[in-house]
Amino acid sequence: MLSSNKKDIFILLILSIFAFLSIIWINEVDIMEARNFITAREMLQNSDWWTTTLNGQFRFEKPPFPTWLTAFTMMITNSKLEFILRIPNMLVSVFTILFLYKTMFRIKKDRLFAFLSSFVLLTTFMFIKIGAENTWDIYTYAFAFCASLSLYIYMQENLKKDLFLIIIFLILSFLSKGPVGFYAIFIPFIIAYIFNNPKEKWKRKIKFIFLAVIVAFAISSIWAISMYLNHNDYFLKVMKKESSTWSTKHSHSIFFYLDYFVYMGTWIFFSVFAFLKVPKNKEDKIFYIWNIISLIFISIIQMKKKRYGLPIYLISSLNIAQLCVYYFRTPYEYLSKIEKFLLRFQQYFIMFVIFLSLGFLTYFGYIKKEISFILFLLYIFIHIVFLILINIKYTKNNYAKRIILFSGLTMLVLNFSSSWILENNFMKDKMLKFRVPISQEVVVSNYPIYSNSFDIEEVWRLGKNIKELVNIPIEKNIFYLGDKEPQILMNDYRIIKIYKYQKINHKFTNLYYLERK
Structure with a gap:
């Protein structure tokens, strides 16, 4: 035992x-996660765990311990899935x-x-x-x-x-x-x-x-x-x-x-x-x-x-x-009025939160059908059980214990049942909830990517470094990330193909495949 x-x-x-x-x-x-992920990826690519880089440039803004753990996780799991790379923090x-x-x-x-x-x-x-x-x-x-x-x-x-x-x-x-x-x-x-x-x-x-x-x-x-x-x-x-x-x-x-x-x-x-x-x-x-x-x-x-x-x-x-x-x-009868009020208020607050969550789940889960019906029933069942347990007959001796324990457990239930729906409906761009996948032709190619303006998160999503377009590249084949055709390159390159690319912020831009004339 x-x-x-x-x-x-x-x-x-x-x-x-x-x-x-x-x-x-x-x-x-x-942006913070992207920086850590990219630096960890480059540690493995460069076989250098000591001198940290970000998009091919030195990265000395932060010490390396969290990045070491991320890189180690990336190495032993052979995965670049974001939820896997968050395991060290967990x-x-x-x-x-x-x-x-x-x-x-x-x-x-x-x-x-x-x-x-x-x-x-x-x-x-x-x-x-x-x-x-x-x-x-x-x-x-x-x-x-x-x-x-x-x-x-x-x-x-x-x-x-x-x-x-x-x-x-x-x-x-x-x-x-x-x-x-x-x-x-x-x-x-x-x-x-x-x-x-x-x-x-x-x-x-x-x-x-x-x-x-x-x-x-x-x-x-x-x-x-x-x-x-x-x-x-x-x-x-x-x-x-x-x-x-x-x-x-x-x-x-x-x-x-x-x-x-x-x-x-x-x-x-x-x-x-x-x-x-x-x-x-x-x-x-x-x-x-x-x-x-x-x-x-x-x-x-x-x-x-x-x-x-x-x-x-x-x-x-x-x-x-x-x-x-x-x-x-402390026995219930020895509590002051304000202390008893806090417990009673907390009980009603938890009930209010659970009812609010039930309404939220019913609208997005059942009416809007954003989760499966089985999952919806599971969430509803858990909420109802919580409502029953917090209201069934109790003694004064265990009333405070029940309120305290359910205060914490309710937070876990809300996270479990509502976090994905909240993220999907209120944290992301509602017009562009679902990302357009990156073309495999871009993913598997070794051609460099240039851009005049990009967010560091794109370096993580594309899986390779992005070079700032300052001078005319020397490579025969390149990609260019941008909303419009790169006029500076048109005398030396021709556009072979244009890929639609959805950025981290869900807005669309273009990825041009260029070949030297």
């Missing part, structure tokens, strides 16, 4: 895999959930708190979304989060293995997106811990932590130093451009991330309540302070994107779990 802890881990593992597999195949490739996300459980159990010695922390995280909308995309963000933030949890354990138990884990996780975080995760998660944790604990608890260990950070930074810098030594001017140019980007692009106000409550998904109202309710226990305050400091840190940076807010979703899972544990263990 499995032990209680192993049962928890098994349940979390199954739920995590279900959460990510429900949507990993749905999203179309965006595995890192699942690892984070399980590591959170293990560390919280060691820190709190509380199995319930450990389980609920991981359960809340794996059912958070933004975490599921980012974990199913092949971008750099999940790596740098997840590893920095794991490094912070390892640091907490080291502060408690003073074991060398935890210091070693801090170094490993920080190396992986640095190698994923530089110091971004270190700044947004690890430093706020150190500040929160020092603020919340007396000097004698951390004074003698701070030098070892500082040494661990130095070692991690030094090891993770080997790649960057190597690129600098071999490509000095180009590397410095890229670094200058990157530093400028963080202060000039995607600039938003300091309040940009305050809508993170919405992106908590079905935990929206619990997250608001946990944010407003300061824990009374000094030991419990550390997670609350950590969350506040992290929010401040990422808010004062001018460059902001929704996925850069991932640190607050990771840390918020701990604050919400504290609230959930309180509800689990």
Whole structure:
């Protein structure tokens, strides 16, 4: 028989895999994913895993660890299917959930708190979304989060293995997106811990932590130093451009991330309540302070994107779990009126969401017939079961438990049943839902492709590099990607064939097959 802890881990593992597999195949490739996929493909084509390139040009904007994992997946699966190449991100996300459980159990010695922390995280909308995309963000933030949890354990138990884990996780975080995760998660944790604990608890260990950070930074810098030594001017140019980007692009106000409550998904109202309710226990305050400091840190940076807010979703899972544990263990009659109201409101909110989803599925699944009738019946059955279970007779002792568990499970059901329909109807161009396949004549040819204007995603879709048309090519046969005939080439080339090509954004353009006269 499995032990209680192993049962928890098994349940979390199954739920995590279900959460990510429900949507990993749905999203179309965006610019960030395309860059990672292309760089991984060129690693294999060039047999060079150290000097990263994008469309044949040096690519030093991001460290290579996520691309290494993508290239390794591409190599062992012999596949370039996008959902296959997203598996490394999914595995890192699942690892984070399980590591959170293990560390919280060691820190709190509380199995319930450990389980609920991981359960809340794996059912958070933004975490599921980012974990199913092949971008750099999940790596740098997840590893920095794991490094912070390892640091907490080291502060408690003073074991060398935890210091070693801090170094490993920080190396992986640095190698994923530089110091971004270190700044947004690890430093706020150190500040929160020092603020919340007396000097004698951390004074003698701070030098070892500082040494661990130095070692991690030094090891993770080997790649960057190597690129600098071999490509000095180009590397410095890229670094200058990157530093400028963080202060000039995607600039938003300091309040940009305050809508993170919405992106908590079905935990929206619990997250608001946990944010407003300061824990009374000094030991419990550390997670609350950590969350506040992290929010401040990422808010004062001018460059902001929704996925850069991932640190607050990771840390918020701990604050919400504290609230959930309180509800689990406090008799209903001892709850305050506002606490009882939150449970009742959450129940009606979940029911409203399920009814909304039922209407959505009925319209697009049954009336518009966008999914098979069998699949439609399965989704409807699951929704009805949820409605029954959340409303059948309950006792005051298990009411809070049921509401909390169904808050998370409802998010998973919505992802499972509605994500594809949402993507198909609201995320894609409605006029051009289905892509026109690329002609096999283009795919199998070795002729170079030129263009005056193209998106990097097209390099991924076409499966080969695209050269910028600056001078007249020297090749006998070429392709030209563009809306109109390339007049600059007409004196030297003649058009043999024109292929219709549908771009990543679903708009049509032409792919001209040209032969030198």
